[in-house]
Amino acid sequence: MSVKIGYARVSSRTQSLDVQLSALEQAGCTKVFSEKFTGTTTQGRDQLEALLDYVREGDVVVITKLDRMARSLTDLLKITGKLESKGVQLKVLDQSIDTTTPEGKMTYHILGAVSEFETSLRKARQRAGIDAALAKGEDSPFKGRPPSIDVDKVRETVARLGNKTHAARELGISRQSVYRLTA
Template identity: 50%
Template sequence: MGHLYGYARVSSTDQSLDVQHAALTLAGCSIIRSEKKSGTTTEGRPELQTLIDFAHQGDTIVVTRIDRLARSIADLAGIVQVLEAKGVALKATEQPIDTSSAAGRAFLQMLGVFAEFETAIRRERQMEGIAKAKEAGVYKGRPPSIDAAKVLELKADGLGPSAIAKQLSIGRASVYRVLQSDVGQTVE
């Protein structure tokens, strides 16, 4: 029989991992990897990748809920595919998920769809809130990180986009955007 390895994740640094750690320990996990990262992508989650790389055939990766692992069906499917190819099972302590059975795999896929739907709904609500705040004049967005006036000044001094980008330590694409957004300004 293989080992049980736990994975715990919260989205922000002010959230606690204690409840997940306790549940994973109670489930019998010998090693628990955890991180405070967004679940909307698997990119930039080194603890998850380490766990996936480390697990061997016959081992099981345990999470408390499937949304701790992935928020999109594509990411979830990718993780499950990699684990299955290695002969590693996936279980959740709070949901009837166990990829070592057909019923567990089916339930996992259904939950993945709902997790992705929840993320999309949250994003829509956030965009609606931002739109209302903009209408009310409350939300202005983040301040520009590029000094457009300085870009235009350097262009007027005869510098090309590459030289401007280098001098201001910004990307050339940013220079082009500023130059193209300036009315009457052409990019050479």
Template identity: 40%
Template sequence: MIIGYARVSTNDQNPELQVDALKKAGAEQIFQEKFTGTLRERPELSQCLRTLRQGDVLIVWKLDRLARSLKDLVEIVQDLQDRGIGFKSLTESIDTTSSGGRLVFHIFGALAEFERDLIRERTMAGLEAARARGRKGGRKPSLSKTDTQKAAAMLLDPKITKTEVAQHFGVSRTTLNASLARLKKASVNSSINEQAPQG
């Protein structure tokens, strides 16, 4: 069975265009949404997805009628594929019942993953920027080798405590101790290498 889904927004100048196109494409039943919103606010889409059975094909006039984002689109179509349901978009000429159409959605899936990676990178960049401005968020970074050497030099003064040094560099005492331990280990390894007989 071919089932159509149409979402008509207030900006559509010709709301019947979608429905007519779906009928022409062979839709035997059409679910028509009268307003915009998230997936949870679209009861016709929810009903449409529940109605579809294995071997059916869902058709839409355009991809943006079905989903609000690439991520949502990929999730919906993947769910349809897992249930043995085909998907067609008339405007973009996408048809997952063909090998070429399935390939397109593999690419869409990769793009959605790429989009998620970009969001993660932006989030991490935001945390780094916030830390640089002295705001809290995420774990404090360890001291750089240069700052650790400065900290070690400061601690040569018996009047300066580790707590004061840690506060000076904006890290915890635990982080300071770990950085100092790494510096000491690196120094020991360097000394051993220098003393090793040359072959």
């Protein structure tokens, strides 16, 4: 008898898992592992590791979308390789993938490749936008945060007090900042 084990993931702490958790519950998952962590790597994804340790032969891992499991084809293949070695199948709800069938396995590999391609395109577009903004020079939105510490005020306070530690205390900044700015 197969047991359905769910996995839900969002990329940032501000995103909600509710939609995925509801879909996994409706799919009949008896246990769900969920986390808020980037999908670009498998390192640090404790709940994914816990899921991979938990599943047993005959279980089915259920996810809502393929990119919830991994963003790169390499990671996706590693994860499903671990699942396959344990005799565990994968079911992707929104993309109708079910690796218990040959067709499902083929669809899974095709969509995994397309997903990685989309991620690469998105990164390339983002990089092109940043490069274009940087090319604007002073008008670039990527010039960094304005300095929050007035260097002249730091030097003046150190000269007046004669002590870098006291100057840091008076200005409410770290000693390291005072030393860095007066070096």
